[in-house]
Amino acid sequence: MLEDLPFDIVSLHNAYAGGLDAASVVSESFRRIEFINDPGIFLHLIDAQIARQEAVALGSFDPVSMPLWGIPFAIKDNIDAAGASTTAGCPEFSYEAEQDAFVVALLRQAGAILIGKTNLDQFATGLAGLRTPYDMPKNAIDPEIVPGGSSSGSSVAVSHGIVTFALGTDTAGSGRVPAALNNVVGLKPSLGAISSTGVVPACKTLDTVSVFALTVEDAYGVYKVAAKFDGADSYARPITAPSLGSALPSFRVGVPDVGSRIFYGDAIQSDSFDTSLRQLSDLGGEIFEIDFSAFYEVANMLYEGPWVAERYTVIEDLLAANPEAVHPVTRRLISAAEQYSAADTFRAYYKLQALKRQTDSILEQFDLLCVPTIPTFYSVAELEDDPFGPNSRLGAYTNFVNLLDLCAIAAPVGARKDGRPGSVTLIAQRGQDALIAAVARDIQIQCATPLGATNWPVPQIEGTLEDKLARPDEIEIAVVGAHMSGLPLNHELTQREGRFLFTTTTAPTYRLFSLPGGAPARPGLIYDATGAAIAVEVWALPTSQVGAFLKNIPRPLGVGTLILDDGREVKGFLCEQQGADGAEDVTRFGGWRAFLRHQTSMSQTTQHQPKEPTDA
Numbered sequence: 001m002l003e004d005l006p007f008d009i010v011s012l013h014n015a016y017a018g019g020l021d022a023a024s025v026v027s028e029s030f031r032r033i034e035f036i037n038d039p040g041i042f043l044h045l046i047d048a049q050i051a052r053q054e055a056v057a058l059g060s061f062d063p064v065s066m067p068l069w070g071i072p073f074a075i076k077d078n079i080d081a082a083g084a085s086t087t088a089g090c091p092e093f094s095y096e097a098e099q100d101a102f103v104v105a106l107l108r109q110a111g112a113i114l115i116g117k118t119n120l121d122q123f124a125t126g127l128a129g130l131r132t133p134y135d136m137p138k139n140a141i142d143p144e145i146v147p148g149g150s151s152s153g154s155s156v157a158v159s160h161g162i163v164t165f166a167l168g169t170d171t172a173g174s175g176r177v178p179a180a181l182n183n184v185v186g187l188k189p190s191l192g193a194i195s196s197t198g199v200v201p202a203c204k205t206l207d208t209v210s211v212f213a214l215t216v217e218d219a220y221g222v223y224k225v226a227a228k229f230d231g232a233d234s235y236a237r238p239i240t241a242p243s244l245g246s247a248l249p250s251f252r253v254g255v256p257d258v259g260s261r262i263f264y265g266d267a268i269q270s271d272s273f274d275t276s277l278r279q280l281s282d283l284g285g286e287i288f289e290i291d292f293s294a295f296y297e298v299a300n301m302l303y304e305g306p307w308v309a310e311r312y313t314v315i316e317d318l319l320a321a322n323p324e325a326v327h328p329v330t331r332r333l334i335s336a337a338e339q340y341s342a343a344d345t346f347r348a349y350y351k352l353q354a355l356k357r358q359t360d361s362i363l364e365q366f367d368l369l370c371v372p373t374i375p376t377f378y379s380v381a382e383l384e385d386d387p388f389g390p391n392s393r394l395g396a397y398t399n400f401v402n403l404l405d406l407c408a409i410a411a412p413v414g415a416r417k418d419g420r421p422g423s424v425t426l427i428a429q430r431g432q433d434a435l436i437a438a439v440a441r442d443i444q445i446q447c448a449t450p451l452g453a454t455n456w457p458v459p460q461i462e463g464t465l466e467d468k469l470a471r472p473d474e475i476e477i478a479v480v481g482a483h484m485s486g487l488p489l490n491h492e493l494t495q496r497e498g499r500f501l502f503t504t505t506t507a508p509t510y511r512l513f514s515l516p517g518g519a520p521a522r523p524g525l526i527y528d529a530t531g532a533a534i535a536v537e538v539w540a541l542p543t544s545q546v547g548a549f550l551k552n553i554p555r556p557l558g559v560g561t562l563i564l565d566d567g568r569e570v571k572g573f574l575c576e577q578q579g580a581d582g583a584e585d586v587t588r589f590g591g592w593r594a595f596l597r598h599q600t601s602m603s604q605t606t607q608h609q610p611k612e613p614t615d616a
Contacts, residue, residue: 002028006456007164009071009218013063022055022070022113029072029115032162040135041153041162043077044084045116054113066111068225074157074166075104076150077117078124079209080198088200089122089132089150092325093318101198102230103167103209110225115163118153122327124169124202125311125334126150127177127394128383131327136380140182140453141421144379148178148394150202151210155182158212159452165213165222171202172302173398175210176410180373180423184452185444186410187211187219187437188401190430192237194223195230203310204235206402214451215458216411216441220244223433239431240542242499245468247438249503249537250284250486250593253277254366257289260296262396266376272422273372276413276443280370283442286486288366294358299399301352303333303392306345307403312337329387352403359404363429364491368436371397373410373423397425407433411440414447422449431497438500468502470540476501477549478536478562478572480512481523481592485537488520492552496545505533505591507563513575513583514595515556523592524556524575524583533565535591536572555579 002024005015012025030048033041055070063069075081078088080097081104087094100108108114121131129152130136139147140159147156151168155178158166168175170188179186187210194209201207209226213219227241255277256262263270277287301307311334318325319335326334363369375397378390401408406427413422424443426436448458470476477498482489485500511531513524525534541549550559556579562572589595 006451006454006459007072007161008214008451008456008459009068009164009221010459012071012164013069016061016070022058023052025070026051026055026072026113026115029162032160036160036162038138038156040119040132040137041156042074042116043087043119043134043153046084046114051113051115058111062111067221068107069111071112071165072115072163073107073112074116074118074154074163075114076120076154076166076168078120078169078200079104079117079167081114081117084117086117086200088124089120089134090318090325090327091133092322093315097198099198102195102233103226104198106226106228107222118151118157118166120152121150121174122330123200123311123315123334124150124171124174125330126391127173127398128378128387128391129178130380130383130387131329133327145181145377145420146380146383148181150174151178151212155179155184155186155212158182158184158214161214161452161454161456165211165218168210168212169199169202170208170210171206171402173395173401175208175212176373176398176408176425177394179212179410180421181377182452183412183421183423183449185213185216185219185412185440187213187223187433188408189223189227189433190237190239190407191402191405192235193227193239193241193433195228195233195236197230197233201310201314203307205310206307208402214456216409216437216444217244219409220434220437220441239433240497242434242471242497242540244434244438244441245499246502247442248284248367248435248485248500250286250484251367251439252365252486253280253285253287254290254362254369255287256292256371260292262296262375263372264376264393268416268418269372269376272413272416273424276422276424277370279413279443279446280439283439283446284486285370285439290362294355294362295400296396298352298355298359298403299395301348302399302403305348306337306340307348308334309337309340309345356404367428367486367490367494368432368439369427371425371427373397373425377420401427405430407431407436409433409436409440411444412447412449413443414449432494434499435494470501473543474499474540475543475546476538476570477541477559478506478538478564478570480525480534480536480573482520483573484592492549493539493541496549497542498545499540501538501540503535503537505535505565507565507567508533509563510534511585511587512589512592512595513580514586515575515579515583521596522557523586523595524579525562525573526575526577526580532587532590534587535593536562536564538570
């Protein structure tokens with residue numbers, strides 16, 4: 001029955017392949033809206049008959065040319081849809097859009113069907129979801145808890161399974177906080193990857209369109225469609241969206257140390273985060289605790305500094321002509337911009353740049369950061385009593401991300417001990433969206449928490465052949481040592497948009513040596529018919545980046561042609577024969593990681609050996 005059909009992309013496309021028509025799914029989406037009966041979710045609905053006609057016009061099921069064929073979606077009402085009003089949560093600001101926002105047009109071209117426009121904190125200012133002159137959307141998990149903002153309606157609509165995905169926007173966490181509160185995925189892409197043409201800005205220098213979905217796989221699939229460069233958007237940047245592929249077999253994760261974790265006394269949330277870190281470790285993550293003070297200092301700048309003046313520029317005329325049209329909480333927050341001078345702005349940018357230098361030195365040590373998406377939960381009643389304090393605290397782990405030009409994804413993990421949803425956010429440097437999404441996908445599958453507010457299981461995703469093959473504009477490179485995931489030189493691949501494909505071994509015709517020299521320790525792989533199979537990782541590197549990558553490879557290492565265990569030939573690291581002179585033969589370990597583990601074990605054994613007694 002359609003009432004029981006999960007609305008994730010895998011389930012819908014399987015149903016379409018079996019003969020289900022898209023118009024019926026559109027009708028079911030509208031039926032679910034009536035059944036949920038929450039007038040606060042949508043501010044505008046597309047005419048149901050028109051939406052069904054769009055579904056019929058798609059023609060025969062074709063997920064290859066239209067990867068979002070027949071997929072129902074919603075958009076936050078600060079994003080334009082042709083023929084519909086855009087309110088940004090303020091009736092007096094409302095205007096009718098003449099055309100779709102750039103991103104909405106891309107999604108429709110890919111076969112997605114727009115159902116409606118969702119509620120939000122007015123002018124996308126807030127993290128709780130209560131700053132709206134309309135009915136407040138109810139949290140899909142627990143109506144007593146705030147729904148999260150500013151993309152409140154989008155996250156609630158996805159959590160209920162009304163739509164497969166919804167667009168939000170994210171300036172300070174508006175694409176992640178509501179995801180955590182409603183047990184869905186919230187993808188905040190690298191700034192500039194998704195066009196903001198046709199989007200009412202909050203802070204134009206920090207804004208990005210975000211994606212809410214039931215699964216990481218769906219969120220990233222939408223991102224792949226949406227991440228197209230828009231020359232008309234002055235803040236757009238050409239950031240590639242490669243296939244999601246496999247997660248790294250080993251990766252370094254920076255997390256707040258115990259002394260700098262913020263939970264505001266919520267011991268259950270603290271326990272939930274500890275559990276998530278153990279799960280990340282099980283997936284191959286090497287956890288490192290770090291002092292998070294510099295990140296928090298950046299976070300505090302967003303609302304305590306002159307960036308609020310960016311919000312002021314959007315509604316300055318409205319504030320001057322009709323201040324009562326603006327929600328009183330929003331008006332009070334944005335009007336604070338009037339106290340800042342141009343000199344204050346420059347001082348803030350200087351301070352931010354200095355903090356960026358600190359955080360960059362931390363970030364370059366890790367593949368990603370992991371933080372709780374929210375530090376704790378707040379009720380509607382608590383926000384009604386204090387509309388500022390709890391709202392600000394909800395952004396403890398999100399406010400710094402946009403200011404530091406990072407990408408992030410909030411992923412559901414196992415429910416807390418009290419039944420409330422668990423969520424962590426993975427964060428990485430700009431352009432590493434695929435890396436964090438692959439890890440987030442694996443942790444969502446591992447936790448197997450039912451999707452959103454439904455009882456639908458996480459669908460089983462089978463990796464496609466495309467995930468493990470280089471594209472025409474990429475070259476496969478096998479790495480054998482310090483360039484492998486989680487090791488010191490892996491950043492030379494990831495910072496050049498390298499994409500992990502798979503782990504395998506060479507043919508049994510190689511010998512591995514630990515080369516003499518300074519840090520980082522490096523191996524040398526030499527062809528030898530009497531050798532053994534050696535573990536390697538195969539990566540895809542854009543051909544445009546190969547030259548810069550090769551430039552950093554010192555003698556006696558080089559890149560030649562390796563034979564893999566299945567007989568395939570790929571480019572990979574090899575060592576000149578004379579490079580093995582004076583080097584330790586470590587072939588017996590079968591790979592560099594195993595050799596490093598052996599070294600670590602020997603070092604620990606030596607440290608713990610009892611010392612010989614000495615005479616006094």
